[in-house]
Amino acid sequence: MLNVDEAQLLTEIKKAAIKNAVEYGKAQESAVSGKVLSKAPELKNDMSKLHKLVSTIVNEVNSMGKVELESEYKKYEVEFTSESKEKKEKTAKPKLELKDIKGTFITRFPPEPNGYLQIGHAKAVLMEQTFARKYNGSIILYFDDTNPEKEEQRFVDAIKEDLKWLGVTFDKEYYASDNIGLLYKYAETMIREGNAYVCMCDAEKMRSGRADGYGCVHKTHTTERNLELWGTMLSRELDEGTATLRLNGDMSAENTMMRDPTLFRIKYSTHYRQGDKYAIWPTYNFNTPVNDSLNGVTDAIRSKEFELEDELYFKILDMLQLRKPRIHTIARLEIKNNLTSKRKINELIREKYISGYDDPRLVTITALKRRGILPGAIKEFALRFGMSKTNSKVSIDMLLAENRKLIDKNSKRLSCVEEPMELIVNDIPESEKNKRVKLHPLADIGYKKYNLNSVFFINTTDASNLKIGDTVRLKGAFSVRVTGVTKDGMTGNFAGDEMGPAIQWINKGDEVACKLLRIGDLLINDKFNKDSLSVTNCYVEGYSKSLENGEVVQFERIGFFKLDDKSTMSFLSL
Ligand SMILES: [Zn+2]
Structure with missing residues (x-):
């Protein structure tokens, strides 16, 4: 085979x-x-x-x-x-360097509080933190929160908690929604200088105009008319969806982002932070450059999917004669056979395929934390791609391997038997019945103690390799020479220190029934993998009763697992 x-x-x-x-x-x-x-x-x-x-x-x-x-x-x-x-x-670690950095360095991490952070966000923020340290600069937490119908305080709280867990601290924190009044002034400047106009087209008309490269009738309105319409927007005289403020760009531009993008729109939903104070909300495209510039950001890191937006970012700053930060582009980090789209995750939750955003099969930060991945492993993994711009989907195994390097150092070694069968050992001397075995081969983290009787559980597969006369070593205890094999079990005699392959065992009476939850790929060919979580019932040695919820152990010869739920003794694979 x-x-x-x-x-x-x-x-x-x-x-x-x-x-x-x-x-x-x-x-x-x-x-x-x-x-x-x-x-x-x-x-x-x-x-x-x-x-x-x-x-x-x-x-x-x-x-x-x-x-x-x-x-x-x-x-x-x-x-x-x-x-x-x-x-x-x-x-070899890639060089983490930005070009032409001299003097002040200020960067920012800009999450929108409409969902949970995932591994891609972790990469961005960990790189930003690394650069802030490297260039003696600072890093700002900037909540991009100008979509009132989608954003919630609980997401702000969850994002902050995840960032804290990742070990990222910020020098300053600000919210786009705190600055709306100032943004209105910049909007007015844009209108006065002929750089923005109020468009009354519906969404479909705007879409087709962009697709065909033609401007609408509103593009030719006078400044006075635009100021008047902007005033009616601000005074809440218009319904949602009936007017937007658009950049007066180039409707035939090759970069479709430049075809008169929306800068402000009407939204009457109550905002989680500002309540009903505002009804006209800026878009990401307008917020980001203006807030970056006003808040002193010198260097913004963006992932590659925003590359087309760079031109617009600089255009708006040019029009407003505001200082321009530098933008550095990095590849987006995505995990093979997994997903981060909120819409798709919500679908899986609705269908009850997964339990929530912390389902251990996901790559949200909250899921990785629950699974037992350490922040240090996420950092090593996320930074290894350096400044590469090549988007690629990476296997989660790389992250798990980084994690194992860290957890190996002090995870208790325990015995686990997956398909138990009995081995009865005759003639065990009294002196061999009390055993003390180290919980870790190197680290000094204590012992597990046994008071052995003559019946052991061993793995059926281990047993199937043995025949009468073979010697096998019960790891940490003693050797046994096989004297009998039946379909229900085996018998053997105590054989002291004789050489033989070592196998796992659990003494009868010391076994604890456990579940091993093995995590596989969430998706196969972009569809939910129904076998992404497999459950095996098994026995773990009695020491496991003293484990704490969340503790990581190594089941010898099986692998690392995290105790996810002590009430059911369920362990998650790592
Ligand atoms: Zn129009």
């Missing part, structure tokens, strides 16, 4: 074990398996076979003398050096 041929596989395991032994004094099974799997991921389909081979070879290498080990290492030295060079190149 494996693509790798057996001889080649044995060589790869041996190489990894030798390198690991030379580097760390002793080869570790988990490190060697990890290395081999990174080269041949298809081996995941037969972990027990891999495990057996690794265990045997690691024992062999660990029993070599120093001289023998060094001479073995020499055989592969050239390969080792080129591999580590390749790895260095692959993991």
Whole structure:
């Protein structure tokens, strides 16, 4: 079933074990398996076979003398050096630099409080923070909140909470909606100078005019007429949708953004922050350049989908004779087989496919937090793409790998048995019944203690590889020689320290029924993946009862999991 041929596989395991032994004094099974799997991921389909081979070879290498080990290492030295060079190149951090930065540096993060932050926002804000630090500058939190019917205070609160969790702090905070009065003055200037006009066309007429490149009859109104109409807009004499203030641009411009975009529109909805104070609301296109300029922003970072809007941004500032910030474009960060569109997420929630914005299959910040991804991992992941402008969809595995590097350091190691069957061990000496096992191979985070009886749960798959006469090691305890195999279980005799592959076990009576929730891709071919969350019932050792909600553990040979709900003992895969 494996693509790798057996001889080649044995060589790869041996190489990894030798390198690991030379580097760390002793080869570790988990490190060697990890290395081999990174080269041949298809081996995941037969972990027990891999495990057996690794265990045997690691024992062999660990029993070599120093001289023998060094001479073995020499055989592969050239390969080792080129591999580590390749790895260095692959993991080299991109330079995070902006061009021509001299003097003051002020940037901003501009969320709209109409939803939750997702991984793409995290990339932008973490880059902005990095630059603010690098150039001894500052970073502003700017709420772009001029769509009263869509925005809510709860989103402001959620955004702030997520940003705090990500470790981003701001030097200043402001809201576009706090500045509306001033924006009206700029609008009037635009009208007086012939740079804006009031259009009374309906949405469809505006759309077709833009598509065909023709201006409407309102474009030729006199300044006086425009000022008069603008006055009736401000005094709430017109209905929603009957008038807008538009830029007097170029209706045949190649960049369709320049074809007289809307600058202000009528909206009578109550605003979460300003109440009913305003009925004429500026658009993003007008807000952003004016507020950036007025608030001292020197450098704005935008993702590539806004590139067409740059021309408009600068045009408005030119017309108002306001200082122009620099704009730096970066690629948008998107995750393969996942989505961030609010409309589509809401659809999945409505259909009850997912539980909400914190469903652990999503890549919203609140979902990543719930899943057990650390802010440090998000930062490493988000910044690795540097200033590249190439949009690409990236696998979530890259983020999970960054996260594992962090959680590996102090996650408790626990035993988990997925398809339990019984192994009865005879003749266990009294002295072997009380065991104390470290919770982490390296970190000093305590012990788990056992008072063993003679019945153990082991994995059915592990058992299926054993026959009478084989010796198997109950990891952290002792070895057992198999004496009998039936369809219901196995029997064996205590075999002290005899060599054999190590397997996971749980002593009968110490088992806790748990659920492992494995998270897969949310989408397959852009459709909801009905198998995106699979649940396995299993046994975890009794120590798990002392875990706290939210704690991350490693189930040995299975992987990292986060305790999501202690009342049901449900763990989420990491
Ligand atoms: Zn018109």
